Amino acid sequence: MSANTDRYEIAVARYFEAWNAVGPEELAKTVAAAWTADGSYTDPLADVAGHDEIAAVIAGAHEQFPGYAFRSAGTVDGHHDTARFSWELVNETGGTPSGGGSAPVAGFDVITLDADGRIRSVLGFLDRVPAGA
DSSP: OOHHHHHHHHHHHHHHHHHTOOSHHHHHHHHHHHEEEEEEEEETTEEEESHHHHHHHHHHHHHHSTTEEEEEOSOOEEETTEEEEEEEEEEEETTEEOGGGOOSEEEEEEEEEOTTSOEEEEEEEEEEOOTTO
16 A cells, blocks of 8 residues: 555544544544644535534534444545545444444545645535435
């Protein structure tokens, strides 16, 4: 794997650490590690900027889907300062994402990175969302 590919993989790993953080302190820490101070997150349900607002969106997802975790659903593909990847939200059993193939929410995200590999922006797309969510 090239150093350039590592950059995308590391950024996406930090992204999932933030989305799977437990508790407000860990969430704040992981969001700050993953995003720039003025970073943004936009999907069909949210359009926010800054660490506090991003953390609030993530906390809201945890409230809506307790016991679920975000995981990669494929490989990370990137060029220049942009990467894309698919993800799914799965039920956790014993602390390990499992769900027996059941992922009520799935999508893909496109991220833009700064020179240090932190996320400047996320554009999220939802491929599967349960009715009423």
